[in-house]
Amino acid sequence: MSDEIVIGVDLGGTHVRAGAFTSGGEMLAVKETPIEAARGPETGLLRIQHLIEVVWKESGAQALLGIGVGSTGPTDPIRGVINNPFTLPGWENVPIIARLRNAFDVPVTLENDADVAALGEYWRGAGQSIRRLYAVTVGTGVGTALILDGQIYRGMDGLHPEGGHVILDPSGPPCYCGAHGCWESLCAAPAIARQARQTDLSNSILLGMAGGDLEKIDARLVAEAARLGDPSACAIMDKVAFYFSLGIINVIHSITPEMIVLSGGVMKSADLFLPHLNKAIAAHSVMIPSNQVRIAPAQLGNYAGLYGAAYTIWSTLK
Amino acid sequence: MSDEIVIGVDLGGTHVRAGAFTSGGEMLAVKETPIEAARGPETGLLRIQHLIEVVWKESGAQALLGIGVGSTGPTDPIRGVINNPFTLPGWENVPIIARLRNAFDVPVTLENDADVAALGEYWRGAGQSIRRLYAVTVGTGVGTALILDGQIYRGMDGLHPEGGHVILDPSGPPCYCGAHGCWESLCAAPAIARQARQTDLSNSILLGMAGGDLEKIDARLVAEAARLGDPSACAIMDKVAFYFSLGIINVIHSITPEMIVLSGGVMKSADLFLPHLNKAIAAHSVMIPSNQVRIAPAQLGNYAGLYGAAYTIWSTLK
Numbered sequence: 001m002s003d004e005i006v007i008g009v010d011l012g013g014t015h016v017r018a019g020a021f022t023s024g025g026e027m028l029a030v031k032e033t034p035i036e037a038a039r040g041p042e043t044g045l046l047r048i049q050h051l052i053e054v055v056w057k058e059s060g061a062q063a064l065l066g067i068g069v070g071s072t073g074p075t076d077p078i079r080g081v082i083n084n085p086f087t088l089p090g091w092e093n094v095p096i097i098a099r100l101r102n103a104f105d106v107p108v109t110l111e112n113d114a115d116v117a118a119l120g121e122y123w124r125g126a127g128q129s130i131r132r133l134y135a136v137t138v139g140t141g142v143g144t145a146l147i148l149d150g151q152i153y154r155g156m157d158g159l160h161p162e163g164g165h166v167i168l169d170p171s172g173p174p175c176y177c178g179a180h181g182c183w184e185s186l187c188a189a190p191a192i193a194r195q196a197r198q199t200d201l202s203n204s205i206l207l208g209m210a211g212g213d214l215e216k217i218d219a220r221l222v223a224e225a226a227r228l229g230d231p232s233a234c235a236i237m238d239k240v241a242f243y244f245s246l247g248i249i250n251v252i253h254s255i256t257p258e259m260i261v262l263s264g265g266v267m268k269s270a271d272l273f274l275p276h277l278n279k280a281i282a283a284h285s286v287m288i289p290s291n292q293v294r295i296a297p298a299q300l301g302n303y304a305g306l307y308g309a310a311y312t313i314w315s316t317l318k
Numbered sequence: 319m320s321d322e323i324v325i326g327v328d329l330g331g332t333h334v335r336a337g338a339f340t341s342g343g344e345m346l347a348v349k350e351t352p353i354e355a356a357r358g359p360e361t362g363l364l365r366i367q368h369l370i371e372v373v374w375k376e377s378g379a380q381a382l383l384g385i386g387v388g389s390t391g392p393t394d395p396i397r398g399v400i401n402n403p404f405t406l407p408g409w410e411n412v413p414i415i416a417r418l419r420n421a422f423d424v425p426v427t428l429e430n431d432a433d434v435a436a437l438g439e440y441w442r443g444a445g446q447s448i449r450r451l452y453a454v455t456v457g458t459g460v461g462t463a464l465i466l467d468g469q470i471y472r473g474m475d476g477l478h479p480e481g482g483h484v485i486l487d488p489s490g491p492p493c494y495c496g497a498h499g500c501w502e503s504l505c506a507a508p509a510i511a512r513q514a515r516q517t518d519l520s521n522s523i524l525l526g527m528a529g530g531d532l533e534k535i536d537a538r539l540v541a542e543a544a545r546l547g548d549p550s551a552c553a554i555m556d557k558v559a560f561y562f563s564l565g566i567i568n569v570i571h572s573i574t575p576e577m578i579v580l581s582g583g584v585m586k587s588a589d590l591f592l593p594h595l596n597k598a599i600a601a602h603s604v605m606i607p608s609n610q611v612r613i614a615p616a617q618l619g620n621y622a623g624l625y626g627a628a629y630t631i632w633s634t635l636k
Contacts, residue, residue, distance in 0.1 A: 132473060144572075155450060155574020155606070162605040163572045167564050169488055178602045179567070246485050249497070254462075254481045254572055256473020284496045287480040288473075 002028060005061040006317075007052050008310030010113065011035065011071040013087035016044075018051045019306035020059035023314050025124040029058035030306065037088040044088075045096065049103050066107040066313035067100050070116030070305040078158045080110050109312040112160040113305055115152045117298075118145035120307030121261050125299040132257040135298070136163075138244070139264035142184040146255060150315065164188075168246045186243040189219035189266055195236045196222050204232035223269035241273045245280035252281075252290045263298035270297065320346065323379040324635075325370050326628030328431065329353065329389040331405035334362075336369045337624035338377035341632050343442040347376035348624065355406040362406075363414065367421050384425040384631035385418050388434030388623040396476045398428050427630040430478040431623055433470045435616075436463035438625030439579050443617040450575040453616070454481075456562070457582035460502040464573060468633065482506075486564045504561040507537035507584055513554045514540050522550035541587035559591045563598035570599075570608045581616035588615060 002022040010017040017032040033051055035044050056064050072087045080097025082088065100108045111119075118127070118135035127133040127147070137143040142164030146153035155161045164184045165177040172181020173191070185191055196217045201207045206225045210216035225233035251260060262270065274295075281290045300307055320340040328335040335350040351369055353362050374382050390405045398415025400406065418426045429437075436445070436453035445451040445465070455461040460482030464471035473479045482502045483495040490499020491509070503509055514535045519525045524543045528534035543551035569578060580588065592613075599608045618625055 156576045156611060159574050159606060161572055161574040165571045165605050166568045167486065170486070170560075170564060171489070176604065178604045182571075242488075246488060250484045250568070250572075253483045253500075254479055254568075256477050256479040258474045286494065286496045287483050288477060293474060 002061050004063045004065050005056070005059050006066045006068065006310045006313040007055055007064060008306040008308070009048060009052065009067060009069045010116070010305035010309060011048070011069060012113070013037065013072055016048055016051060017306060018055045019303065019310065020055050020061065021307070021310035021314070025307065027303065027306070028061065029055045030303070031055050031058070037091060041091050041094040044091070045094070045099050049100065052104070064104060064106055065317060067104060068109045068116070068309035068312040069096060070111050070113045070309040073112045073160060075110055075112050077110050082110070107313060107316070111152060111309065111312055114143035114145045115160060116308030116312065117263065117304040118147050118261065118308065119152060119311050120300050120304035121298055122147045122150055123311040124307050125304060126261050126296040127259050130259045132255070133259050133261065134251055134255055134257040135261045135263065137264035138187055138266035139189055141188050146257070163251070166247065166250060168243050168250070183243070183247040187240050187247065187266070192219035192222050192236065192240055192266070193217055195239070196233070199232050199236065201232055205230045206233055219266055223272060226272055237269070237272045238276070241276035244273055245277045248277060248295070249280055249284045249290065252288055252293050256288055257293065259294040259296055261296050261298050263304065267297065320379050322381045322383050323374070323377050324384045324386065324628045324631040325373055325382060326624040326626070327366060327370065327385060327387045328434070328623035328627060329366070329387060330431070331355065331390055334366055334369060335624060336373045337621065337628065338373050338379065339625070339628035339632070343625065345621065345624070346379065347373045348621070349373050349376070355409060359409050359412040362409070363412070363417050367418065370422070382422060382424055383635060385422060386427045386429070386434070386627035386630040387414060388429050388431045388627040391430045391478060393428055393430050395428050400428070425631060425634070429470065429627065429630055432461035432463045433478060434626030434630065435581065435622040436465050436579065436626065437470060437629050438618050438622035439616050440465045440468055441629040442625050443622060444579050444614040445577055448577045450573070451577050451579065452569055452573055452575040453579045453581065455582035456505055456584035457507055459506050464575070481569070484565065484568060486561055486568070501561070501565040505558050505565065505584070510537035510540050510554065510558055510584070511535055513557070514551070517550050517554065519550055523548045524551055537584055541590060544590055555587070555590045556594070559594035562591055563595045566595060566613070567598055567602045567608065570606055570611050574606055575611065577612040577614055579614050579616050581622065585615065
């Protein structure tokens with residue numbers, strides 16, 4: 001038990017999670033609940049408030065020193081506002097910082113979810129004491145974050161850069177970002193599924209695995225079929241691994257971090273990616289000793305964002 | 319006249335230049351001399367030493383407070399050593415910092431030439447008081463630099479990132495960096511000349527402009543022919559502008575600087591690039607408001623490196 005805690009909140013498109021942390025990074029309690037964003041921000045904010053109260057109580061700590069929120073973007077960390085009608089329908093200009101500050105009378109921070117997840121890995125995960133830490137999350141999209149000396153790197157006007165939309169091949173598929181062949185359009189889970197659906201699967205086990213329903217083919221299934229040696233699935237995963245490696249090579253040449261931490265659902269197929277990546281790194285070590293950049297799996301899994309959100313408060317109190 | 323100066327040195331593959339600067343950034347004297355690198359580092363170091371003495375004297379200042387050196391890479395800023403047998407033949411492990419410190423008994427710094435040129439633009443050029451300033455030099459190669467809050471951004475082990483070797487199209491030409499289709503292989507001056515030589519020029523004015531000698535076609539000539547409306551040259555410059563724009567779009571998405579400063583020989587053809595770039599920026603403003611990133615020509619021309627090298631000293635003395 002600890003006298004003082006801060007609470008990290010991780011707000012996603014379907015669930016919100018909260019964890020209570022000591023200054024040393026011990027998680028004393030953690031809980032999650034559906035956010036049901038479509039019911040509107042008012043309902044959502046009350047749920048978050050209640051969740052914080054429950055987790056605080058469960059931690060047994062007397063004093064709550066602050067609340068850090070990591071949210072599915074776009075967020076405005078400076079104004080303290082969530083503005084995300086894309087994955088939180090109806091959540092436009094939601095002043096979450098002001099609301100939680102009024103409710104609990106403590107400092108509150110708001111950050112992008114990719115940034116807090118990377119910060120969590122810096123604080124208590126794979127990237128501890130790494131001066132320049134880059135993080136790549138491959139799931140529904142490709143999210144990136146850069147942590148410099150334990151601080152979130154921000155771009156113009158405090159914006160979160162969108163490294164997942166760096167263009168890798170202009171002859172690639174179109175993306176909602178306006179580009180053709182950006183990292184996300186080539187490597188995220190929907191891109192893997194789309195490639196499978198566009199492939200002639202007459203000699204593949206994939207369609208059978210999906211119960212004959214083309215729409216049921218997803219990235220996980222393609223990876224599974226590839227592991228069973230299915231040639232169509234292998235060809236798709238090889239192509240994805242090729243582009244994934246280009247994305248990493250580009251990070252190494254443009255940012256040159258000491259470590260790149262990999263996470264997200266697609267990274268569960270890391271075994272299918274890493275051989276390609278290692279080969280690509282060896283082939284692109286002329287200008288930069290790319291092989292000295294450490295490539296590491298994330299260690300905190302679904303809790304990385306909670307750790308990082310809590311750290312945004314602890315790092316200001318220290 | 320000023321009592322105190324620092325001297326900035328810009329060491330290139332053919333010439334070395336030195337300038338004397340006041341703390342306010344006024345250049346009181348400047349001189350250059352051939353480096354004749356092939357005569358060996360000993361001769362070169364003596365020339366640099368002499369050049370510094372001449373410029374100091376010409377500035378009329380009593381006190382020399384420090385010497386900043388910007389050198390064609392690879393350099394090792396931390397060990398203070400130039401290690402560049404590529405463009406300075408024979409210059410391996412040349413301890414320029416120790417040498418100049420012993421000769422003048424003042425602090426000496428050593429930095430990559432792309433970094434000091436960007437720093438010069440930050441101090442007294444196009445990028446004054448820009449918090450996140452990115453610089454791109456397109457000439458024999460594509461050089462990049464990132465200045466964060468007036469400090470050179472460094473990667474792993476103090477390395478200078480090589481943003482010019484970011485891959486833009488894996489079906490592009492091979493580069494000595496190990497990649498296919500990196501920025502430099504698609505947009506630097508030799509790439510432009512190479513594309514012209516590989517084009518069917520039977521209906522082009524280019525061969526005539528080069529006196530019938532294919533080998534005499536260079537980037538400047540291609541740009542000139544394009545300005546005269548030659549279809550082959552226009553097609554080449556359009557392609558180069560397309561890829562150049564991709565490179566800029568990638569900088570915006572991965573780094574999101576407030577400003578990108580453009581310089582180098584190829585940028586003398588900026589009129590042929592900018593219409594494409596503006597169109598590309600407009601088309602890639604979904605994730606990041608790319609159109610708010612300022613694209614600016616460098617202002618200090620050949621002296622940018624001198625200014626920046628001097629600033630590396632002044633900024634530590636302030």
